[in-house]
Amino acid sequence: YFLYGVERVGLASGFKYFGSHDWYKLGATRLLQMQAGDGSWRGKYAGVVSTAFAILFLVRGQHAVAFNKLEHEGTDWNNRPRDLAGLTRWMSGSLERQLNWQIISMKSPVEEWHDAPILYISGAQDPNMTDEHIAKLRTFVQQGGMILSVTECGGRGFYNGIRKLYDKMLPDYKLKRVQPGHDLYNIHHKLYGRPVFYEVNNGIRPLVIHTDMDLAKSWQLQLRRTSAADFQAPSNVLMYVTDKGLLRNRGVSHWPAKPKNAPGRTIKIARLKHKG
Numbered sequence: 001y002f003l004y005g006v007e008r009v010g011l012a013s014g015f016k017y018f019g020s021h022d023w024y025k026l027g028a029t030r031l032l033q034m035q036a037g038d039g040s041w042r043g044k045y046a047g048v049v050s051t052a053f054a055i056l057f058l059v060r061g062q063h064a065v066a067f068n069k070l071e072h073e074g075t076d077w078n079n080r081p082r083d084l085a086g087l088t089r090w091m092s093g094s095l096e097r098q099l100n101w102q103i104i105s106m107k108s109p110v111e112e113w114h115d116a117p118i119l120y121i122s123g124a125q126d127p128n129m130t131d132e133h134i135a136k137l138r139t140f141v142q143q144g145g146m147i148l149s150v151t152e153c154g155g156r157g158f159y160n161g162i163r164k165l166y167d168k169m170l171p172d173y174k175l176k177r178v179q180p181g182h183d184l185y186n187i188h189h190k191l192y193g194r195p196v197f198y199e200v201n202n203g204i205r206p207l208v209i210h211t212d213m214d215l216a217k218s219w220q221l222q223l224r225r226t227s228a229a230d231f232q233a234p235s236n237v238l239m240y241v242t243d244k245g246l247l248r249n250r251g252v253s254h255w256p257a258k259p260k261n262a263p264g265r266t267i268k269i270a271r272l273k274h275k276g
Contacts, residue, residue: 007056068115076158173200
């Protein structure tokens with residue numbers, strides 16, 4: 001029951017970490033260690049009750065994470081603390097699939113950012129990231145991730161700052177306006193060219209999608225009827241970058257971190273060079 005309570009707090013708050021601890025990873029590991037041979041769990045309560053709470057923790061916690069919200073320096077990153085909560089609640093009903101969101105820290109390893117395919121950055125002020133932070137963002141997109149950024153409150157600081165950041169992060173590619181006939185506007189919902197999207201594309205896939213329309217305000221205020229397009233737009237983004245919703249469960253990464261322990265032995269493999 002304690003772990004079930006942890007899961008409720010984790011999902012409600014969006015935090016991937018409590019302190020420096022990945023609550024789902026630690027909880028799932030602990031439950032597997034405690035599992036009986038017949039697949040059940042026994043604890044303070046009856047076996048059926050303990051097993052039910054354990055299954056709830058594992059199932060609800062492993063639902064696919066659609067968006068990671070990036071926590072960086074200052075407080076401007078979280079002007080709308082319930083934006084992604086409102087968005088993913090709407091998307092779960094619209095797509096008929098339970099979706100989660102979470103907050104990740106800039107201090108965490110890039111390999112742990114791949115719980116979600118999309119890294120969300122928002123604000124009204126200049127993000128003013130260091131070279132180290134920009135390098136981590138570059139690594140994330142080079143490993144297959146994508147960044148979605150939203151300018152809040154028409155903030156000129158963020159408007160200009162995020163463009164400078166992308167120019168520095170990906171100097172070989174430019175942020176360009178997405179044309180109204182692009183699949184991004186039609187893949188799931190018909191958006192008719194609104195909101196105005198910009199993208200950084202490497203010729204194969206989008207690395208960055210940005211908008212200066214304050215979509216996050218509608219998510220925060222739950223304006224699902226009066227501003228439906230503000231919810232449909234990020235839904236289209238998710239469908240576009242994940243091949244119409246092919247999402248991994250939480251904790252499943254396509255880019256594992258390098259092992260910390262040195263191998264016990266190594267084997268050299270020769271490649272034969274020939275004229276063929």
